Amino acid sequence: MPNRLALESSPYLRQHAHNPVDWYPWGEEAFEKARRENRPVFLSIGYSSCHWCHVMEKESFENDEIARFLNAHFVSIKVDREERPDVDDVYMTAVQLTSGRGGWPLSAFLLPDRKPFFAGTYFPPDDRRGRPGFLTLLKRLEAAWREKRADLENGAGEIAAEVAAASGGGASGMTARGASEPLSPGSLGLLGSALSRLFDPENGGFGDAPKFPPHLALAWLLRRGAGGDAAALAMAEATLEAMALGGIRDHLGGGFHRYSTDAHWLLPHFEKMLTDNAQLLGVYARAWALTGDELFAQVARETADYLLREMTGPEGGFYASTDADSEGEEGRFFCWDQSQIREILGKDPGEDFCEWYGVREGGNFSEEATGHRTGASVLFLSKKIPPSSESRLAPLRAALLAARAKRIPPALDDKRIAGWIALAVSGLAVAGRILNEVRYLDAARAGARFLLEDCRDAAGQLQRTWKDGVAKIPAFLEDEAFLVHALLDLAEADDEGGPGVWQDEAIAAAASMRARFERKDGPGFAFSGEGNEVLLVNARDFFDKATPSSSGAAAWALARLALRTGDAELARGARNAVDEVSWLMARSPHGTESWYFAYETLLEFEDRFGLLPLADTAVSAPPPAGPGKGEFSLKVNEAKAGAGTAEERDERTSSEGAFRVTFPSKVRARRGATSHFTLAIHVAEGWHLQGPDGLRIDASVAGPGSGSPSLFTFEEVFLPVPVSIENTTGVISSGWHGTFEANLSFSLSPKASKGRHDVAVRTRYRACGEGTCLPEALLSLSIPVEIV
Numbered sequence: 001m002p003n004r005l006a007l008e009s010s011p012y013l014r015q016h017a018h019n020p021v022d023w024y025p026w027g028e029e030a031f032e033k034a035r036r037e038n039r040p041v042f043l044s045i046g047y048s049s050c051h052w053c054h055v056m057e058k059e060s061f062e063n064d065e066i067a068r069f070l071n072a073h074f075v076s077i078k079v080d081r082e083e084r085p086d087v088d089d090v091y092m093t094a095v096q097l098t099s100g101r102g103g104w105p106l107s108a109f110l111l112p113d114r115k116p117f118f119a120g121t122y123f124p125p126d127d128r129r130g131r132p133g134f135l136t137l138l139k140r141l142e143a144a145w146r147e148k149r150a151d152l153e154n155g156a157g158e159i160a161a162e163v164a165a166a167s168g169g170g171a172s173g174m175t176a177r178g179a180s181e182p183l184s185p186g187s188l189g190l191l192g193s194a195l196s197r198l199f200d201p202e203n204g205g206f207g208d209a210p211k212f213p214p215h216l217a218l219a220w221l222l223r224r225g226a227g228g229d230a231a232a233l234a235m236a237e238a239t240l241e242a243m244a245l246g247g248i249r250d251h252l253g254g255g256f257h258r259y260s261t262d263a264h265w266l267l268p269h270f271e272k273m274l275t276d277n278a279q280l281l282g283v284y285a286r287a288w289a290l291t292g293d294e295l296f297a298q299v300a301r302e303t304a305d306y307l308l309r310e311m312t313g314p315e316g317g318f319y320a321s322t323d324a325d326s327e328g329e330e331g332r333f334f335c336w337d338q339s340q341i342r343e344i345l346g347k348d349p350g351e352d353f354c355e356w357y358g359v360r361e362g363g364n365f366s367e368e369a370t371g372h373r374t375g376a377s378v379l380f381l382s383k384k385i386p387p388s389s390e391s392r393l394a395p396l397r398a399a400l401l402a403a404r405a406k407r408i409p410p411a412l413d414d415k416r417i418a419g420w421i422a423l424a425v426s427g428l429a430v431a432g433r434i435l436n437e438v439r440y441l442d443a444a445r446a447g448a449r450f451l452l453e454d455c456r457d458a459a460g461q462l463q464r465t466w467k468d469g470v471a472k473i474p475a476f477l478e479d480e481a482f483l484v485h486a487l488l489d490l491a492e493a494d495d496e497g498g499p500g501v502w503q504d505e506a507i508a509a510a511a512s513m514r515a516r517f518e519r520k521d522g523p524g525f526a527f528s529g530e531g532n533e534v535l536l537v538n539a540r541d542f543f544d545k546a547t548p549s550s551s552g553a554a555a556w557a558l559a560r561l562a563l564r565t566g567d568a569e570l571a572r573g574a575r576n577a578v579d580e581v582s583w584l585m586a587r588s589p590h591g592t593e594s595w596y597f598a599y600e601t602l603l604e605f606e607d608r609f610g611l612l613p614l615a616d617t618a619v620s621a622p623p624p625a626g627p628g629k630g631e632f633s634l635k636v637n638e639a640k641a642g643a644g645t646a647e648e649r650d651e652r653t654s655s656e657g658a659f660r661v662t663f664p665s666k667v668r669a670r671r672g673a674t675s676h677f678t679l680a681i682h683v684a685e686g687w688h689l690q691g692p693d694g695l696r697i698d699a700s701v702a703g704p705g706s707g708s709p710s711l712f713t714f715e716e717v718f719l720p721v722p723v724s725i726e727n728t729t730g731v732i733s734s735g736w737h738g739t740f741e742a743n744l745s746f747s748l749s750p751k752a753s754k755g756r757h758d759v760a761v762r763t764r765y766r767a768c769g770e771g772t773c774l775p776e777a778l779l780s781l782s783i784p785v786e787i788v
Contacts, residue, residue, distance in 0.1 A: 009467040010080040011413045012048035016057060020067035023078045026087060034075040034112035040145050040152075041114075042074040042138075045081050045088050045106040048413040049258075049271035049321040051330055052122045053105045059125040060134045066125065069135065073142045074109075081106075082320060082417055083465055083473060086528050089539045093163045095119040100690045100722075100735055107134075109141055114536060115156035116163075160536055167539040183582050185603060190713070191596050192224055192232055194589035199235050200263065204242030206590065209263040213243065213256060215279035216544050216593035222286050223600075233290070240287050243280075244299045247378035250334065251357065252401040254306030256280055257334075258324070266380055267365060270331045270410070271324040274311060274420045275547050277303055278318075281427035282489075285434040295384055297435065304431050304440050307424060313416065315454060316446030317466060318424045320417050323410035333407050335365050335376035336400070344403045345396055353396045356389070357381060416466040418455050418475050421447050422482035423547070426489040433493035441493060448490055451483060452505060461531060462512070474531035477541070478550035480513040481525075484557035488564065503564065510561050513554060514573065523576035525554045542581055543591045551577065552594030559601035568612065571605045574598055575612050586714065587698045658687040658767040659779065667759075667785045672750035677783065679742045679761070687769030688725050688737040694766040695719065695735075697742055699759055712757070718743040735768070752787050759783045 006017035008025055016023055024030035034041050044061075046053035060066050070076050081088035081104065088106065094116040096102045101121070108119040118141060126133035132140070144152055195217055198206040205211045218236050225233025243249060246265030248257050255277045257268035284300040287293065311319045326333040338359055342350035358364065359377040366373050385393060425447040432440030455463050455471045463471035464479055487506035494502060516529035527539040527550055541550045548556075555577040562571035578585075578599050585592045585599070606612060651662045662680040669675035679697070689695045697717045720740050744761070761781040 005078060009465070009470065009472070010048075010083055010415060011411070012046060012053075012080040012082070013078055015048060015054075015411075016061060016078055019057065019061045020064055020071075021061050021076050022067075022071045023076050026077055026079045026084060030075050030077050031112055031114065037075070039073065039075050039112070040117075040141065041110040041112065042070060042076045043079065043091060043106075043108040043110055043116075044076070045079040045091060045108075046104045047080060047082050047321075048411065049273070049323045050104045051269065051271070051324045052103070054323075054325060056105050056107075056122055056134075060123070063125055063135075066135050066138070069138050069142075073138070073145075082413075082415070085476060085478070086532065086535055086539065089527065089541070090163060090167070090535050090537060091116060091119060093166050093539075094159055095121060097162050097166060098159060100694060111153060111156050115160040117152040117156040117159065119159075164537040167537045183578070183585070183599060186713070187582075187586070188596065188600060188603075190586060191220060191589040191593065192229065195221065195235065196231065198590060201238070203264050204235075204239035205263075205265070206239075210259050210261050210269075211248075211263060211265060212259040212546070213248070213276055213280055214239065215276070215283060216548060216597075217590060218283050219286070220593050220596060222283070222290055223597075226290055236287065237291060237293070240284065240296060240299075241293075241384075244284075244295055245381040245384070247380040249299070250306070251379045251381070252397050252404060253310070254302030254304075256303070267378055268331075269324055270334055272322045272410075273546070274307075274318050274320055274417075275423055277307060277311075278420065278423035278427040279547075281307070281424075282430035285427075285431040289434045300431050300435060301437070304428060304435075304437070304443075307428070308439065308443055311424075312443065313414070316443075316450040317416035317454070318421050318447060320413040320415050320420060322412050326410045327408050329374075330367060331365060331374075331376070331378070333404065333410055335363070335374070335378055337363060337376050341400065345399060349396055353393065353400075356385065356393060414467065416450075416455070417479075418451055418462055418464055418466075419479035419482040419547070421451055421455075422479070422486035425451070425486035426482070429486070429489040429493040444486075444490055445494065448486060448502070448505075451486075474529075476532065476550065477513070477517045477525055477527050477529065477554060478547065480509060480517065481550055481553040481557050482547075484509045484513060484561065485553065488557070488560050491564070506561055507565070510558060510570070513557070517554065518573070523580045525551045525577065527551075542584055542595075543588070544594050548594040549592070551581075552592065552598060556594055556598035556601060559598050559605060563601055563605045563608070566609055568609065571602060571609075571612055575602055578602065583698070583700075587696075587717075658684045658769060659689070659765055659777070660684075661763060661779060661781065663761070663781055663783060665784075667783060669746075669748055669785050669787055671748050671752045671754075671787060674745055674747045675785075676743055676745040679744070679763070680739065681736070681742060681763075682739045683737050683767070684769070687767050688735045690735045690766045690768050694768075695742075696764045697744065697761065699744055699746070699761045712749075712752075712759070713747045714744070718745075748787060754787050757785045757787060759785050 002017040003019065003021070003023045004025060005013040005023050008014060013025060030041065079087050091108045092102050092106055094108060095106055098119050103121045105122055106119070107121060107123060108116045110116050123134040123137060125135060127136055195206060200206065206214055206217060218239060221232040221236035225236060242265050243256070246260065248260045248265045248268045250257065255272055258271045258273055258276060259269050261267045261269055281300055281303045284296045284303065288296040288300060307318065313319060324330050336359055338354050338361065341354055341359060344350070345353055357379040358381070359379070363373060363375045363377045365376050365378050425444045428440045428444035428447070431437065432444060451462070455466050457463055457471065462475040462479060462483065464473035464475050465471070484506050487502050487509055491500060491502035491506060494500070516531070517525045519526055524540070527541045528535070542552070543549055544552065555574045558570045558574035561567065562574065578595060581592070581595055585595050589596070602612070650665045651660065660682040662682070664677050667675065667677045683689055699714050719742050720736065722735050725735050725737060759782070761783060763779045763781070765777060765779070767777070
C-alpha cells in the first residue's frame, strides 16, 4: 500500500511512495504528529537524479527492519530539494556546521519545533569499517531522546543559532564577519587573478577532481577576453575545448552531464541537469562569437537541440533533469563496448568510430561508488575532428543515437522549476541571437510566455514549480531574479528595435522581485519573501554554486535593467547590495562571479549616466558583542606585534588553548610589487579545525592612520587542503590538525607611501575536540608592514 507521498506531484517524492517507511511530505501535519506523540523527526532531503539518494533508498528505506524502527520511534519527512530550496538550505547549513561536509541525501534529526540536533548525509544500512550504520544510528538517537533529552534540546538550540549566523541573517550574519572592502575599477582584476591561480593548465578548469562546469567563471573570462585580455581568453578556450572533447559531454545526444569525477573531464556523473545545459548553451554560443571556433558553435547547437528534443514540455516549459542511473546501473544508458558499436555500424566504420571516440578493449568506465571496471566505455575525443572526418563520423553518431533510443532511458524528472526555465530561456535567447537560429528564439519565447502566464497563482504571483497543469509553492528569490535576466536576454535578442514587450515584462518582474525580497532592515535581498513559509532562518545565499547566487543575480538584474533604462534608483539598489558583500568579493573572488558581473554593470551605468552616491552600507556592522536571540557569539582575542626584524616572530594563543598562531613581528614590502607573509598555525593535540569552512583568514589595512586601503590589494589566502579526520566514535570529517602554514599575499600600489602601515589579520576558526565543538572564535592580529 503506498504512503502519503503517492499524493505528491514531485517525481522524487513519488519514487518513495511505496517504501515501507511511513513518509510525510514537509508540512504542519508531520510536526503536529511529532508534538502530539512526543517523537523526534527524521528529515530526508534529496532529488530525483541523485545517485546516492537512490542507494540509500534501496539499502535503508526499502529495508523492513529499518522502516519498522523509523515508524515506531520517529516521524519521517521527505523533501525534494528542488521544490523547497529554502528548507534544503537551512538543514544543509546544519550538516556543514556539525560535520564539516555536505551532500545528498541529507539526513537530519529534528525536535518537533524543527530545530536540528543531529545531521549528516548518506549512511550505509549497517556498521562498516568502524562507522555506525543507519540502524545503529537510529537506535542511539532514540536512546538519547529517552535518556538525554535536555542535552539534545540544548544542542539543537546552539545549532539553530549557528545556522542563523552562518546563513547571513541580521547583524550577526555573514556580511558582518568582515570589514568593508571599498571597490574600485581595479577590483575587477581580483577575479581574474584568482581564476589564474586555480587554473589547471593541463586539463582546463579550476582545481582538481571532481570538476563541475564553471559556468560563470567561463562567462567572466570570455568577457575579459572580449576586452583584450588574452590570458583570460586562453583559460576560457582551454576549458571549453576540454569539456567539449571530454566524456562529460554527451557526444551522441548533445548536452552535458552534471560533473566529471576525474580531473580530465573524462568520466562523468551521468545525471543531466537543465541548469548546467541552460548556462553552458549561452557560454558556448558567446565563445563561438568571440573566437570563431566551429567546435564551440557545434556544441552550442547540439546542446540547444538536446534541450528542444528531450527537455521541452508540450506547454513550452522545460523539464528539470534526467537520472544518472538506468536499469539499476549508473551510466548504463550512455556507455558502449566495441562489440555493440561494430554490430550497429559494421566492422570497418565501427572500428573507425571506436578509434576516434576512445572505445577500447576492457573499457574506461569505472563505477563511482566501487571503482569496479564495467568493461564499457564513455565516449570522448582526444583531439578535434577535422571537417574531412566529421562528414564521415556525423552519420555514425546519428546511427548510434537511434540505437541508444531503444535502450531503457534514465528516469525523467518532468516537473518544471521557474528559475531553471528562466535560465533556459536566457541560454536559448543568447544562442538564437548569436547563431541566427529562429527555432531557439521561438523556444525562448514559448518558455517566457509559460512563466508569465502558466506559472502563476490566481493573484498573478510567480510559483516555483509546475506539473500536470498545477503551479504551486510561491517563487523564491532565484526564480524571480533569473526571470528578470531571461526577459532582458529576450529583449536583447528579440527587441533590438525598441523597448518592446520583453523589456516591459522585465520592469514588472523586477518590481515584483524588489517588493517581495528586498530587505527592510538593511541592503540586499533575502532568499524567501512575502508568501513563503517562515523557517528557522531566512537565508541570504551569497555564493554562486551550480546556479548563480540568488542575491548576486538579483543585484546584477537590477544593474542590467538600470543600464538599459537609465533608472538611477534601480542602480542604487544594486549598488547597496554589492557594497554589502564587497569584502566577500575580495576574499573569495571565485564563487562570487555574479557579484562581479553586477559591479561591472554598475561601472558601465556610471560611465554612461554619471556617478551614483556612495551606498548607505559602505561599512559593515561590527560583530555582536555577545550572544543573544538569533546571534552568534564570537570570542575575540587581540594581539599586537612588537617591533623587531623581519625574521622575528610573535605568538598568540586562543583562550581555550586549542589554537595558536605564530606570525611575523614585521614585514618588509616594496611599492609596485607583490609581497607575502606566513602564519604558522598550531592546533593542540586532540583537537582539529573543522573544514572546509572552519578556518577563515582575511586581512585589511588597520586603522584610519595606516594609509589608504586602496593602496593594498589583498590576494587569496593559501591554505593546505583539508584532510580526513576520524574522531573517537569513528565518524570521519574534514579539517586541519597539527601544525601547518597559511600564506597571505598582497600587492602594493606604486603610489604607496614609505613607512609603516598596520595590517589587521582576522583568523576565524572552529575548534573541535574532547567530544565537543566550540563556538566559532576570532583571533585578531596586527602586523606592521614596512614599505620601502
